[in-house]
Amino acid sequence: DAGVIQSPRHEVTEMGQEVTLRCKPISGHDYLFWYRQTMMRGLELLIYFNNNVPIDDSGMPEDRFSAKMPNASFSTLKIQPSEPRDSAVYFCASSLREDGTGELFFGEGSRLTVL
Amino acid sequence: SQKIEQNSEALNIQEGKTATLTCNYTNYSPAYLQWYRQDPGRGPVFLLLIRENEKEKRKERLKVTFDTTLKQSLFHITASQPADSATYLCALVGAGGTSYGKLTFGQGTILTVHP
Numbered sequence: 001d002a003g004v005i006q007s008p009r010h011e012v013t014e015m016g017q018e019v020t021l022r023c024k025p026i027s028g029h030d031y032l033f034w035y036r037q038t039m040m041r042g043l044e045l046l047i048y049f050n051n052n053v054p055i056d057d058s059g060m061p062e063d064r065f066s067a068k069m070p071n072a073s074f075s076t077l078k079i080q081p082s083e084p085r086d087s088a089v090y091f092c093a094s095s096l097r098e099d100g101t102g103e104l105f106f107g108e109g110s111r112l113t114v115l
Numbered sequence: 116s117q118k119i120e121q122n123s124e125a126l127n128i129q130e131g132k133t134a135t136l137t138c139n140y141t142n143y144s145p146a147y148l149q150w151y152r153q154d155p156g157r158g159p160v161f162l163l164l165i166r167e168n169e170k171e172k173r174k175e176r177l178k179v180t181f182d183t184t185l186k187q188s189l190f191h192i193t194a195s196q197p198a199d200s201a202t203y204l205c206a207l208v209g210a211g212g213t214s215y216g217k218l219t220f221g222q223g224t225i226l227t228v229h230p
Binding site: 004042048056091093104105106107 | 149158
């Protein structure tokens with residue numbers, strides 16, 4: 001398996017533009033997580049899905065952020081409109097179990113810069 | 116509020132020595148604790164998991180301890196090598212309540228092993 005695949009790897013956009021980040025989890029993994037990493041706040045959990053259903057989105061910063069998982073092999077994280085403070089590296093991860101006994105497999109991340 | 120602290124942002128040691136990284140937590144009842152390694156520009160990679168009823172876990176040159184009384188985990192790398200240089204993250208999984216199943220990460224410790 002190729003692992004968790006994220007795209008784009010880098011995105012530079014201007015404030016106010018819509019940003020869509022994409023993730024393909026490892027086949028067979030029932031859980032998908034979106035994290036954001038910044039120097040100031042480290043790795044923060046934004047939202048996670050189980051069998052394509054959002055379970056906990058309490059980490060989503062505000063209504064400008066939305067995430068979907070239309071099927072088991074694809075998820076998107078959308079920011080609309082984007083702001084400079086959204087600049088960060090966004091990671092997608094998948095796991096066989098969400099109760100902590102299963103390791104998380106992370107993608108390489110999408111580095112977002114909002115000017 | 117719940118807090119995870121990893122000792123010092125950076126740790127520098129000489130090749131061949133043992134590196135010891137600390138993860139302390141407060142206001143938490145973790146069921147599991149995981150350690151990850153992150154290289155620059157890459158996603159975190161799982162290393163070890165230890166359960167709350169386990170005192171110690173080993174994997175090759177790695178050793179993790181978990182003391183729920185002290186609310187602390189120690190991560191040791193013996194016979195360190197320059198290739199061990201990376202950021203090491205601890206992550207806790209809550210045992211219940213709103214933190215159940217969520218993997219919360221510390222800020223990480225940057226380890227540099229000098230030849």
